[in-house]
Amino acid sequence: MNLSSISLRDLEYVVAIAELGSFVKAAERCHVAQPSLSVQISKLEARLGTVIFERTTRRVIVTQKGRVLIEQMRKVLLEAQDLVVLATRSKRPFGGSLRLSAISTLGPYYFPQILQGLRANYADLSLVLGEGKTGDLVSALVGGGLDAVLIAAPVADPALAHVPLFREPLVMACPSGHAAASKAAVGWKGLASHERLLLEEGHCLRDHAIAACADVDPSARHATSLETLKYMVAAGEGCTLIPALAVRPFNGLEYVPLHQAQYARTIVLAWRLSDPRDDEFRALATYLQELSPEGIDMASTPQQRKRASGGDKRPLKKI
Known part of the structure; x- marks a missing residue:
């Protein structure tokens, strides 16, 4: 096969379609007319002798062989980016x-x-x-x-x-006057599982909070951000773990240091x-x-x- 018949631009089109699941959205990302993109994809599939995408009226489906080819295309594009970096690298950092x-x-x-x-x-x-x-x-x-x-x-x-x-310590945030904030309290581990508030799935801080106490209920109430968690704590909903850099004065909220090694990231x-x-x-x-x-x-x-x-x-x- 003559490699000159395959361009990096064609590979960018394929990867964009795979990531966005749409020829229209891929054309918008690549700043090209959708009919032109479709024609190029058809030509590429013909050159490779492989159907990369199943076209339906509702969605675009990547074929089994197409998935393998797309993974390799990503590697080729990444190497091409590194080539450009090497070629155009200036004295500036x-x-x-x-x-x-x-x-x-x-x-x-x-x-x-x-x-x-x-x-x-x-x-x-x-x-x-x-x-x-x-x-x-x-x-x-x-x-x-x-x-x-x-x-x-x-x-x-x-x-x-x-x-x-x-290494950033984690502290426990509690509602003002909460029993967990007293010297006699046993901290994060001493809370009832329903009192532990977590971030939503995908945040590594959620994983740290669960790992620090085996009986954390993963289905417990969660928030999308640290600031939302603070509001929930201040409203008396429960306690949570906060990274030290995020500690700020907050009405209705009290911070409790946690000295064990696992309370850090x-x-x-x-x-x-x-x-x-x-x-x-x-x-x-x-x-x-x-x-x-x-x-x-x-x-x-x-x-x-x-x-x-x-x-x-x-x-x-x-x-």
């Missing part, structure tokens, strides 16, 4: 642009603390920041839609490299192993370690451990 996203239980509280420092240290860098759930971020990263992500360990995908940045910077900018990501990770975000009260990075041991006299920042 990350080629001048970095698409960085964080899990939604971290981004709104962490980004404001590091943004000024990042702009000062990477003056020529255009930052595109975002947030989302862990699974969505990892999928976007592996697929080339993002350059790097800030997520909680562990990182299970073998296609990703990562470096730990800091490790935040890492992750990027694709195949990305040719590995050295730049590692330099960025080192810089982020040095920023020492407010709300972290434990020696969790090499720099913070040095301070705690007396090698650095700057005080650790407290909750």
